[in-house]
Amino acid sequence: VKRLYERLGTQRPIVTVNFGVGxxxxxxxxxxxxxxxxxxxxxxxxxxxxxKGFGTDEEARTDRLTRALEGTYGVREVQSDELGALAAExxxxxxxxxxxxxxxxxxxxxxxxxxxxxxxxxxxxxAAALKVPVIVVFAGSETDWFHVLxxxxxxxxxxxxxxxxxxKMLIAQxxxxxxxxxxxxxxxxxRRLVRRGKGSPPGEMLxxxx
Numbered sequence: 788v789k790r791l792y793e794r795l796g797t798q799r800p801i802v803t804v805n806f807g808v809g810x811x812x813x814x815x816x817x818x819x820x821x822x823x824x825x826x827x828x829x830x831x832x833x834x835x836x837x838x839k840g841f842g843t844d845e846e847a848r849t850d851r852l853t854r855a856l857e858g859t860y861g862v863r864e865v866q867s868d869e870l871g872a873l874a875a876e877x878x879x880x881x882x883x884x885x886x887x888x889x890x891x892x893x894x895x896x897x898x899x900x901x902x903x904x905x906x907x908x909x910x911x912x913x914a915a916a917l918k919v920p921v922i923v924v925f926a927g928s929e930t931d932w933f934h935v936l937x938x939x940x941x942x943x944x945x946x947x948x949x950x951x952x953x954x955k956m957l958i959a960q961x962x963x964x965x966x967x968x969x970x971x972x973x974x975x976x977x978r979r980l981v982r983r984g985k986g987s988p989p990g991e992m993l994x995x996x997x
Contacts, residue, residue, distance in 0.1 A: 915939030
C-alpha cells in the first residue's frame with residue numbers, strides 16, 4: 788500500500804469507499820445511488836478506491852457498479868497482493884480502483900486516503916479509529932436518534948447524512964429525488980473536508996447534528 792500511494796502522488800484527492808452493510812440491506816440506499824456517488828466523486832477529480840466487499844452479495848453488487856462505469860471511466864480491479872506491483876504509468880488513467888482483499892489491507896488504504904465514505908457499518912469505525920475524516924450515510928435507522936448512538940467517537944471529522952428511519956425508508960427509496968439529494972449532501976461534505984485537509988482542530992471532535 789505504501790508503494791501504491793508513493794506512485795499515485797498527491798495530485799488528486801483519494802477517497803476510500805465501502806458500501807458494505809454487514810448483511811443488513813435496510814442500511815443501504817440503492818445501487819443507483821452508489822453508482823451516482825462514485826461517478827460524482829470521479830467527476831470532482833478524485834481517485835476512488837472502492838472496496839469490493841465481503842460475501843457473494845456485496846461482491847456481486849460491486850461487480851454491477853463496475854460494469855456500469857467501465858468504458859466511461861478508467862476502472863481497474865486489483866487483489867491486495869497486486870497493489871504494490873502497479874506502476875505509476877498504469878495508475879495515471881485509473882479513476883476507480885476496486886480493491887478485492889482483506890480488511891487489513893483495506894485499512895491501510897483508508898489510512899492513506901483523504902476521506903472515507905460509507906454506510907453505517909464497520910468501515911466508518913475503522914476510518915474513525917485511523918483518524919481519517921468520515922462521511923457516513925445512515926439509512927433505515929431503527930429510530931430518529933440511532934445515528935447519535937452509532938456515530939464514531941474520534942478527534943477527526945465525522946459528517947453524517949440521514950436517509951430516513953426504517954418506517955420512512957420505503958417512501959424515501961421510492962423517489963429518485965431523495966437519492967439525488969443524498970448524493971449532493973455527501974458531495975457537499977466531501978468538498979469541505981478536502982478543502983480543510985485531513986483531521987480537525989481540537990474542540991471540533993464531533994459534528995453529530997449535521
